[in-house]
Every structure is written in structure tokens, then in C-alpha cells.
Amino acid sequence: MSEPADQPAKISSSLSRQALDECRTALLDTLGGVLRDFKYIDIGVVDATLSAAREQFDQLAGLRDRKTFESQRSLTASRISLVHEDDLEFSIRLSDLAQQLRESCELQLGQLHLRFMTLLDQQEAAPEQLPVGPETVGSAVRALAAEAGLTGDERIRLLQDMRSTLISRLRALYQNLNARLDELGIEQKSLLRAPSDRPAARNAVSMEQAPAAAPTPQSQALDPMLAGALRDRMISWLDEQLAGGSNTPQVARQLGRTELAGLLPNESRQAVDCIERVLDRLAAHPDIPPAAKQPLEGLRVPLLKLALRAPEFVNQPEHPARKLLTALAREASELPPDAAPGTTQLNLIEASVSRLTREYTTDAAVFAEVLAVLENARHERLAALTRRVESYAEGIRIEERSELARRHASKAIRALCAQEPPRTVQLFLEHYWSVVLRRTLTTYGERSEEWTQALKVADGLIWSMQPKPEGAERDRLASMLPRLAQHLQNGLDAIRVKAETRDKLLERFASLHAESLQGRDPRLIEPSVSAPADDASRLDKVSGTEGLQILRRPGYLPREPEIPAALSALEIGQSLRLVLPGGIPGSGVIAAITPARQVFLLQMRPDNKPLAVAWSEIARQQAAGTLGFSRAPALFDL
Known part of the structure; x- marks a missing residue:
């Protein structure tokens, strides 16, 4: 079946290889220039940075469709291990940088995306799939930070310092690549359907993409x-x-x-x-x-x-x-x-x-x-x-640290529960021990002995519930149970669990441990346990900040929130509509956003009172369909 007349002709394999080689070289030369600007002249740092960019370019150039790209990106996300809090913030900031680069080079990137679809013979491709795009640059910056051994603060400062230079150099790069691909005869792929496939009524189209009308x-x-x-x-x-x-x-x-x-x-x-x-x-x-x-x-x-x-x-x-x-x-x-x-x-x-x-x-x-x-x-x-809202800055910054800790603690619990412990243990870890981990992170930090000990207690609890057919294992279990029980009690007391609830949980574990000590599988006698009712979103006071509350749903995060691109681009001045506790609708204007974008401060309408909202709550309401936010119409888009 012949291609629609408005589609560019397929290009030869030799021309494709030439174009890809030239684009890869131009990208690496541009990144090399950026490294020289920032005095990263250590050969190991330069090689690692450019190698990461080259690898990402080649990987993306080999993906023919959006579906494969999305599945590989999802697989990569599922393999992310527990990271330090600084790395978590760096990843968030790096994602923001990629978005800023995309917005600053929107026109050039849009044209390049369509030319690469022709070059790679793609029928559908995600904007993030562009081999020379901001995502490849982000991979290089991540490798640079790792190879140079930068601390958390140094990584954040690096992103801030590089932003304007990257925007300037990449805009020139993308403009030059468009011109070069045009010289090679590689046209922009048309995203318009064939005439027979187009619906009778269409939305407004941009002049960049509209076909010329017959005179x-x-x-x-x-x-x-x-x-x-x-x-x-x-x-x-x-x-x-x-x-x-x-x-x-x-x-x-x-x-x-x-x-x-x-x-x-x-x-x-x-x-x-x-x-x-x-x-x-x-x-x-x-x-x-x-x-x-x-x-x-x-x-x-x-x-x-x-x-x-x-x-x-x-x-x-x-x-x-x-x-x-x-x-x-x-x-x-x-x-x-x-x-x-x-x-x-x-x-x-x-x-x-x-x-x-x-x-x-x-x-x-x-x-x-x-x-x-x-x-x-x-x-x-x-x-x-x-x-x-300047007087609330410190309060929401503290809340941001708590939210980062909650995300990190939840991620640790999800990793631990991959061992498939008994349901009794899994529910305990999700609804109680995740709070212990979050408190430990905010109080002592992830590199502390207290954090390591809290993880070991959770891992030890899981191991204690596994069958112990060997006598040596049962002896080891018997010797560790008193210390394990004490650690569990201390953790529950630290998060102020009621004594009655605490004792009931420990008694339940004791009965299951008795089975393990006899060499039997404790899961066979495990009682039917229902998950605690999900904590509803609630308004909590922001500690040390008079008159400020925060809207959030406390506790364990069963999964990392999926953040739509439109939410990632929220900025000061935009309006948000959400549901407050009790089903009360509310709306306000974004007045401040914390550095890692974990807490948004709203000026609520009509009384102008401040309200902090956790990012996870914004994402939850977006998924539930209860969030509304102002978006400037994309007037000139297809």
C-alpha cells in the first residue's frame, strides 16, 4: 500500500547512518563545550559524561515506536533501588531541568522530532524519545554528577548553574541540526492523516502544520x-x-x-x-x-x-x-x-x-x-x-522534608515486601513501620545507624515468619526474638501507637513465632486480618507556623504517584481546584512551591487564607478526578 502523498519518502540506509552519526557527533561536541565552560576537564569525568550521552542516543535511536519506549521506561523505573534523599531530590530537579529545556527549545525540538520520525521511519514516537533531546542531556548530567563525586547540594547547584548555558547551546544545536537535516533532504514527517481518514469536523490547526490550501x-x-x-x-x-x-x-x-x-x-x-x-x-x-x-x-x-x-x-x-x-x-x-x-x-x-x-x-x-x-x-x-507567604517558607520546607521521607520510607517498605511476607506482617509494615521509618529519616537521616537499624528490624521480622525446618535456624530465631520484640515495641512507642493496639500486634506476632519455633509454617495458622481503613485526607497543623495547615493523606504510599506532564508544569500564579475534608470544594492560587516540589502553598479563595497541600495529595486527587487546574489553551497546536 503506497504512503499518503503528504508523507516524505523513505530515506536510504546509508543516508540514515550518515545523518545519525552527524547528529550524535554534534550533540557530543555541544556537551563537550558545556563541560569546558564549567572546567570539568578531568578526562574520566568527561569520558563518563559523553559515554552516557552516546549510550542514551543509540538506545533511543534504536526504538521504533512509542509503545516499546514506554515499556522500557516503565521497566527502568521499576528497577530503581532505594536511594539517598539527596539523590531523590536531584532526580526531581533533573526532571524539572529537562522540562525547562524542552519549553525553551520548543520550536526547534518540535521540528527535530518530526525529522527524526522520518529519519528513523517511525509512525509514532514520544517527544521524550528524541535521541538528541533533553532526556539524553539529563542522562549525561547524571553521569557527570556521579563521576565527579558531587554531594547532594553540589548536584543541585550544578543544575542551577548549567541551566542557562544548556538552554543557549542546545537552542543553537537544535537549530543547526534542523538546517543540516534539511540540507540532507530529511523532511519533517506529517502527522496529518490521509484525506480519507480525516473526520469531517476538525479542531483548529496551526499554520505550521496545516497543509497549503489549493489556490x-x-x-x-x-x-x-x-x-x-x-x-x-x-x-x-x-x-x-x-x-x-x-x-x-x-x-x-x-x-x-x-x-x-x-x-x-x-x-x-x-x-x-x-x-x-x-x-x-x-x-x-x-x-x-x-x-x-x-x-x-x-x-x-x-x-x-x-x-x-x-x-x-x-x-x-x-x-x-x-x-x-x-x-x-x-x-x-x-x-x-x-x-x-x-x-x-x-x-x-x-x-x-x-x-x-x-x-x-x-x-x-x-x-x-x-x-x-x-x-x-x-x-x-x-x-x-x-x-x-514568605513567613510560611520555613514551615513548608520542613513539611517537604517530611514528604520526601514518606516517599523514601514507602519505597523501602515496598522493596522489603517483595519477599512476600505473611499478610499480617505486610500490613504491619505498611501501616505502622513505614511511619517509624519516616520518623527515623526526618530525625536522624538515611546515613544514620538508627535508619539502618529500623530497616534491619523490618527485615528481621520478615525472616522470623518464614518456616525454619533446620534446628540451627530455630535456635537463631529463639535467641533473636527478645531483641526483635523490644525493637518493635520501641518503634511503636516512638510513633505513639496506643498501648492496647501495640500489645495486640505483639501478641499476634508471638503466636506466629511459636509456629516458626516448632518448624511449622506460621502462615498456615495466620488469622484473617483486614487492612486498616485507609486514612482519609486530612488537615494537619504545620508545626511551628501559626495559622497554616497542610492537606495530605498520611501514611504509606502503596506506589509512587504517576505524575502527568501537565501537573509537573504547575507554577506560581496558576489556580487549583480540589476537594477538602468532608467533601467541601475549594480553590486557590499557587503562591509558593518548595524546591523539590513536594509541597504547594495556596492562597485560598475567597478569604485569601493560606493552605499547604502535599504533592502526593495533588497527584492522588488528579488520579481520582477531583483536581482541577488552570491551563492556558494550546491555541496554535494541532
Whole structure:
């Protein structure tokens, strides 16, 4: 079966090898330059760093589809061993760096991703599957930190110091690779379906990805001077609509569908069509409150005028007009659903649109000026928001350390329970001993004797419940039981388990140990034990911080939360909607995020009171479908 006409032809194996070799070399040369900038000249460090990048490049270049990539990534995640708390924070920060690199090089990476799909003959590939992408760079940085023997703080500082240099060098690298692959004739793979596969009604498409519309007979034959005059008359007509007192002339909504539009050059007609589709998407977006949709509709006339004068702007993500449209959509999406006229953000949106409609005639510089005012006002608003919650910084930092400890302790318990202990023991470890481990981590740290001892107690409890057919094993068990029981009691007392509950647990273990001492399998007499009821999410006081509470679900984490990409990108200023204890809906604005992104501080609506929320609780509510968060519409995406 032949390929769709809009797909690039397959490339030869020799050209593929040449292109991959050149891309790999360019990536390694770029990383080598970064290492020289930071004086990592030790040959062992350089070799380990570049070797990790080369290995990751080759691995990704060998994966043909998204399914294989996702399965291998999942398998890798399942093999992660217990790591030190610093390594856990470093991994989180490294993931954030990859996301920042992706956002800063979004345009170049998008083009490279499509070219590599052609190069590797891929039908479907994840963005993270790109061999020269941020994930490969992250592998190199991890190897650098390990080979250089950097401490936890030094690793975090390394990421901070390298960020701007990596963004600058990678943006240049990706631009050069796009140009080189273009020279080699490696085109971007089209993600559009064949015409017969496309649904009758489609969402708005971006101009970068939209196929060129077939020119009409009129536009083919129309004299360029006449076409220019027609464009000028359309612009004058739009100005007349505004002068007539209508900020949103109804006819302008269908400008691209009129017969006159068919006389425009293809590029102008497509730009008009793109803007109309983008604004229609904005008007229908569920995260934009009704109070913001009317002023945003006022963008239609100035943007249509710009599309007629400079149609190329719709293909330029860095153009001030596109950036302004995106910024206004973000501002609108962060408003509460019931936003009323008079709020600061809504006033800012209205003022921005009003200035455009008044001042834009022929000089597009006004778009950059309005964007600068909008971004400066946003910066000042977020700075003021941050200042209001500065007094809570230390409290939420302590809570972040507790959350990291909980994740680490839960991971240790999951690893221990891989030995499949009796259910009685597993439930005990999950619901009681995981709390002991978390407390030990926060009090003494992972490199302490107390942490090692707490792990040994859990491992010893599991071993004690296994059948002991050999007399020597039973003798060893008999000698260790008094110490084991004492350690268990001390741990339960440390986390303030009620004496009645503690004694009942220890008595149950004693009866099972009696079976082991007789050489029998204790699981054969194990009573039917139900798991304790899941602790509901609750509000706890943040220690040492007056007036601040934290929303979380305490206890053991049966699995590491799966974090959607949209949640990983949450930032200060965005709105969150969640469910509070008792089923009470709540919403607030993100005012602060702890360094490892384990605790988010919200300014709740409408009373502006602060509320800390654990990251695991945010992820849990997202999985349960009870979390809502503002997202700026992806206006120019397919």
C-alpha cells in the first residue's frame, strides 16, 4: 500500500547512518563545550559524561515506536533501588531541568522530532524519545554528577548553574541540526492523516502544520496590485467596523469564509483562517470564565488586520503578537470560574485589548509594548503574592522534608515486601513501620545507624515468619526474638501507637513465632486480618507556623504517584481546584512551591487564607478526578 502523498519518502540506509552519526557527533561536541565552560576537564569525568550521552542516543535511536519506549521506561523505573534523599531530590530537579529545556527549545525540538520520525521511519514516537533531546542531556548530567563525586547540594547547584548555558547551546544545536537535516533532504514527517481518514469536523490547526490550501481560480489569476488593494480595503473595512462602535463586529467572525477572502493570496487567506480558528477555540475553551471571553473577542479585529498585513506571523511562535495572545489566554485561564468584572487580572486583560484596538494601525510594535506591560504587571502581582507567604517558607520546607521521607520510607517498605511476607506482617509494615521509618529519616537521616537499624528490624521480622525446618535456624530465631520484640515495641512507642493496639500486634506476632519455633509454617495458622481503613485526607497543623495547615493523606504510599506532564508544569500564579475534608470544594492560587516540589502553598479563595497541600495529595486527587487546574489553551497546536 503506497504512503499518503503528504508523507516524505523513505530515506536510504546509508543516508540514515550518515545523518545519525552527524547528529550524535554534534550533540557530543555541544556537551563537550558545556563541560569546558564549567572546567570539568578531568578526562574520566568527561569520558563518563559523553559515554552516557552516546549510550542514551543509540538506545533511543534504536526504538521504533512509542509503545516499546514506554515499556522500557516503565521497566527502568521499576528497577530503581532505594536511594539517598539527596539523590531523590536531584532526580526531581533533573526532571524539572529537562522540562525547562524542552519549553525553551520548543520550536526547534518540535521540528527535530518530526525529522527524526522520518529519519528513523517511525509512525509514532514520544517527544521524550528524541535521541538528541533533553532526556539524553539529563542522562549525561547524571553521569557527570556521579563521576565527579558531587554531594547532594553540589548536584543541585550544578543544575542551577548549567541551566542557562544548556538552554543557549542546545537552542543553537537544535537549530543547526534542523538546517543540516534539511540540507540532507530529511523532511519533517506529517502527522496529518490521509484525506480519507480525516473526520469531517476538525479542531483548529496551526499554520505550521496545516497543509497549503489549493489556490482558487480567482487568486491564481488576480493581479498582485489588485490583490494588495483588496487587502487594504479589507483592513479599512475592519477599521470602519471599530469606528462604528462595535469592538466585535459579527461580520468579522466570518471574514475568512467570504468570497472576498478567496481572492486573497494563499498565505494571507490561511493566516486569516488560522486566526479565526484560534479565537473560536479560545471562545469555546472551558477554562476561560465567561467574564473574560467578551474582552478577548476584541482581539479579533487587530489580529485579523495583522494577518492581512504580515501573514507570516502565525508561523512564528516568538512573534510578539503570538506571545501576547498566549499570555492573555494564560491570564484568563487563571481567573476563577465565577470571576466578576473589576478584578485586577480582568481589568488588565480589558486594558490590553483596548489599547490594541486603539493603537494598532500599521506599526506592529504595539503588540510588543502591550506584551511588556502585561508581563511586567504579572511579575509584580506574583512577586506580591510570594511576599505575602514568605513567613510560611520555613514551615513548608520542613513539611517537604517530611514528604520526601514518606516517599523514601514507602519505597523501602515496598522493596522489603517483595519477599512476600505473611499478610499480617505486610500490613504491619505498611501501616505502622513505614511511619517509624519516616520518623527515623526526618530525625536522624538515611546515613544514620538508627535508619539502618529500623530497616534491619523490618527485615528481621520478615525472616522470623518464614518456616525454619533446620534446628540451627530455630535456635537463631529463639535467641533473636527478645531483641526483635523490644525493637518493635520501641518503634511503636516512638510513633505513639496506643498501648492496647501495640500489645495486640505483639501478641499476634508471638503466636506466629511459636509456629516458626516448632518448624511449622506460621502462615498456615495466620488469622484473617483486614487492612486498616485507609486514612482519609486530612488537615494537619504545620508545626511551628501559626495559622497554616497542610492537606495530605498520611501514611504509606502503596506506589509512587504517576505524575502527568501537565501537573509537573504547575507554577506560581496558576489556580487549583480540589476537594477538602468532608467533601467541601475549594480553590486557590499557587503562591509558593518548595524546591523539590513536594509541597504547594495556596492562597485560598475567597478569604485569601493560606493552605499547604502535599504533592502526593495533588497527584492522588488528579488520579481520582477531583483536581482541577488552570491551563492556558494550546491555541496554535494541532
